Amino acid sequence: MRRCLLALSLMALALPALAQDAERTMLSTVVAEHDRHVGLLERMVNVNSGTLNLAGVRAVGEMVRAELEPLGFDVKWVDMAETGRAGHLIATHPGNGKNVLLIGHLDTVFEPESPFQTFVRDGSRATGPGIGDDKGGVVVIVAAMRAMQAAGTLDDANVTIVLTGDEERIGTPLSIARRDLIAAGRAADYALEFENLASEDGVDFGTIARRSSANWTLQTSGRTGHSSGVFNDTLGYGAIYEMARILDGFRRDLPEPNLTYNVGVIAGGTPAAIDAEGFAVTASGKTNIVASTAIARGDLRTLTPEQDARVRQRMQGIVDQHLPRTDAELSFGEGGYPPMAPSDGNLALLARLNAVNRDLGLPEMSPYDPARRGAADSGFVAADVATLGGLGVAGGGAHAEGEWIDLDSLIRQSQRAAVLITRLSAGEP
Missing domain, CATH: 3.40.630.10 (Zn peptidases)
Structure with a gap:
């Protein structure tokens, strides 16, 4: 050869x-x-x-x-x-x-x-x-x-x-x-x-x-308490359901050519945390406790600056539609390609x-x-x-x-x- x-x-x-x-x-x-x-x-x-x-x-x-x-x-x-x-x-x-x-x-x-x-x-x-x-x-x-x-x-x-x-x-x-x-x-x-x-x-x-290649971090929060009260007006849905709603919203509503948005790591519980480098997550909880915190990290890849700006705005719009008694924050890492x-x-x-x-x-x-x-x-x-x-x-x-x-x-x-x-x-x- x-x-x-x-x-x-x-x-x-x-x-x-x-x-x-x-x-x-x-x-x-x-x-x-x-x-x-x-x-x-x-x-x-x-x-x-x-x-x-x-x-x-x-x-x-x-x-x-x-x-x-x-x-x-x-x-x-x-x-x-x-x-x-x-x-x-x-x-x-x-x-x-x-x-x-x-x-x-x-x-x-x-x-x-x-x-x-x-x-x-x-x-x-x-x-x-x-x-x-x-x-x-x-x-x-x-x-x-x-x-x-x-x-x-x-x-x-x-x-x-x-x-x-x-x-x-x-x-x-x-x-x-x-x-x-x-x-x-x-x-x-x-x-x-x-x-x-x-x-x-x-x-x-x-x-x-x-x-491109950029990292994002999503953190959700909710009221914690006995699981018998999940979905009611006092406790709401908890952090994990809010996280699931958002990620499934990304899956359903964002697809377009040359766009991907992977979820690389996720944790939820009472409590949940992520290390300073953003690679390792920890969580604990019980089946009868509504989760207080959930954290996910992933990447975003786009073909043009215009597509990148548009998709980030759409992601934020999905994040802002909170389930009852929950909150969420989406942030993008400094740097990236x-x-x-x-x-x-x-x-x-x-x-x-x-x-x-x-x-x-x-x-x-x-x-x-x-x-x-x-x-x-x-x-x-x-x-x-x-x-x-x-x-x-x-x-x-x-x-x-x-x-x-x-x-x-x-x-x-x-x-x-x-x-x-x-x-x-x-x-x-």
Whole structure:
């Protein structure tokens, strides 16, 4: 399988559409350095960089620094101690062309206590924590930059790379945690995000939209007393019935395309409580006592800011229709990911990528269904700059033990990226 793909990659060098010697050099460089980049990926994966492992995140950042500085990048580490996180790596390569922002992240969901810690290769398939999300994407960036340098197209390229250290669990306050990424997006002409490639049954898709991700907390209260009095004018319905009414109202009244509103944790009783992190709930009670308190937490995912605002208003309207002798409060957590809303600019960027695909002899990529993608850092820049996501490696099982990638996808993704970035920075139509 791997030999076959390498042969196809070499055949691409003969395509007449690739008239420029520089582009041919980029393709051949990616193929020639494939084993080097697999080795880099293995070393990165074997360093634990769970979001809360601050030293591990910094260590992976230093590995990337060692790759980019020899290519002429000015690399700096932006410390994020005030947000409770390690920090971000920002690398700049000033040039004469359009500024192209490349986005990825250094952290993973696998903290040091996870049993899943090691890179394992089996032919063209490899598993490991964060191998696709997002260390494979970071390696694609490195491979593309090396190919551009070999071809001489990096010399005048205007490239900014932002690799966050807390994509999986953003630090607070958000205004500081994403300050530098947002600023880079406002200065860029194009933004490319290197999270996992959407690929199904051997067909690759382009990501021109992602939904948001925000957390909500719902707390209900009621009068407590002997259960023989439930539903009467004195006690009313209690906190749990009020909670059930609201959540069922969400289920019945909110559905619309590209919207989800999951309930992740719930507790009710006399009393019920939730921890400061919002993950663990406790409750106690008896069958003959009307519940005084109920708590639920969930997430909300929308495709556009307008949809987000509208749905939040509708949720609040459902909450406000209280059962007798109950009350409820709905709140949304600080931060979260804004949507990467679909736009003409994003679609035009996919068209530019498809021009590259045609020249490389690869199939064109259709837009991927945003309802099937998670949120990402691209959402923080998409309101300011045309953005294309999912330019990392192909694989599966992200965020779970056994996360895997197709190592051969590292070749085609690095080739696509090198040619696309070169053309974008040069201002080619």
